[in-house]
Amino acid sequence: MYMRYFSRVFSAMAGPGPRPVVFSGPSGAGKSTLLKKLMKEYESVFGFSVSHTTRNPRPGEENGKDYHFVTKESMQAGIDRGDFIESAVFSGNMYGTSKAAVQAVQAANLICILDIDMQGVRNIKKTDLNPLYISIQPPSMAVLEKRLRDRKTESEESLQKRLHAAKVDMEYSKEPGVFDVLIINDNLDDAYEHLKQTLLEEINNVKKINTSS
Ligand SMILES: Nc1ncnc2c1ncn2[C@@H]1O[C@H](COP(=O)(O)OP(=O)(O)OP(=O)(O)O)[C@@H](O)[C@H]1O
Numbered sequence: 452m453y454m455r456y457f458s459r460v461f462s463a464m465a466g467p468g469p470r471p472v473v474f475s476g477p478s479g480a481g482k483s484t485l486l487k488k489l490m491k492e493y494e495s496v497f498g499f500s501v502s503h504t505t506r507n508p509r510p511g512e513e514n515g516k517d518y519h520f521v522t523k524e525s526m527q528a529g530i531d532r533g534d535f536i537e538s539a540v541f542s543g544n545m546y547g548t549s550k551a552a553v554q555a556v557q558a559a560n561l562i563c564i565l566d567i568d569m570q571g572v573r574n575i576k577k578t579d580l581n582p583l584y585i586s587i588q589p590p591s592m593a594v595l596e597k598r599l600r601d602r603k604t605e606s607e608e609s610l611q612k613r614l615h616a617a618k619v620d621m622e623y624s625k626e627p628g629v630f631d632v633l634i635i636n637d638n639l640d641d642a643y644e645h646l647k648q649t650l651l652e653e654i655n656n657v658k659k660i661n662t663s664s
């Protein structure tokens with residue numbers, strides 16, 4: 452029943468190439484962790500839409516791979532030119548998905564993955580991208596806070612902003628019809644299995660198409 456539902460969801464796709472997938476959910480819920488596992492296991496199937504941001508890179512993050520790290524001025528100029536499908540201010544920094552980032556993945560006939568916040572979800576819903584919407588949620592606010600603190604990437608101010616945004620996010624995510632799939636990332640292996648099962652049919656379709664062409 453579960454797979455039949457997704458088969459219908461995927462076959463309703465519009466536009467060229469496989470249907471994109473939007474990942475959203477509170478900062479610290481584990482989106483990047485799950486996405487990195489997925490892209491490592493299926494590197495010829497998924498392509499990441501590399502967002503632009505004005506925040507500083509974290510240790511280990513690569514410009515052009517994790518994000519395009521840009522100044523506020525250049526990001527604003529890009530937004531004014533219409534280069535972005537969506538953009539948002541999150542925890543005091545600008546983030547945005549450029550048209551070029553999505554087109555680059557779609558041109559390679561890969562499933563385009565977008566990792567965006569809730570404002571991004573709202574804005575993408577106004578476009579014709581028609582992605583599958585997946586929400587990655589933490590098991591509780593307490594676990595989320597511990598994960599964010601243990602990650603050691605945030606100042607106390609940024610952490611509080613992210614926790615505040617998380618509360619709003621978790622309420623909105625419960626509204627019917629906002630997300631197609633909700634995954635609770637408690638045990639990582641279980642959450643990853645849930646994610647793979649959700650996407651398996653589309654993964655197999657893309658593998659089939661890309662090996663026969
Ligand atoms: N199931 C899990 N159990 C324990 N720790 C986890 C789990 N999933 C992720 N983590 C850890 O929690 C932290 C936050 O994960 P991650 O950076 O993937 O979150 P995120 O949703 O991508 O956050 P952001 O939106 O801020 O980029 C990381 O240190 C990661 O190693």
Ligand SMILES: Nc1nc2c(ncn2[C@@H]2O[C@H](COP(=O)(O)O)[C@@H](O)[C@H]2O)c(=O)[nH]1
Pocket residue numbers: 475476477478502503506537538539541546547548566567568569570571572
């Ligand atoms: N609306 C958008 N949100 C984005 C984009 N790229 C990332 N994000 C979201 O920002 C927060 C914080 O990310 P972090 O890397 O600073 O921890 C997180 O929720 C991401 O999903 C984007 O292009 N548009």
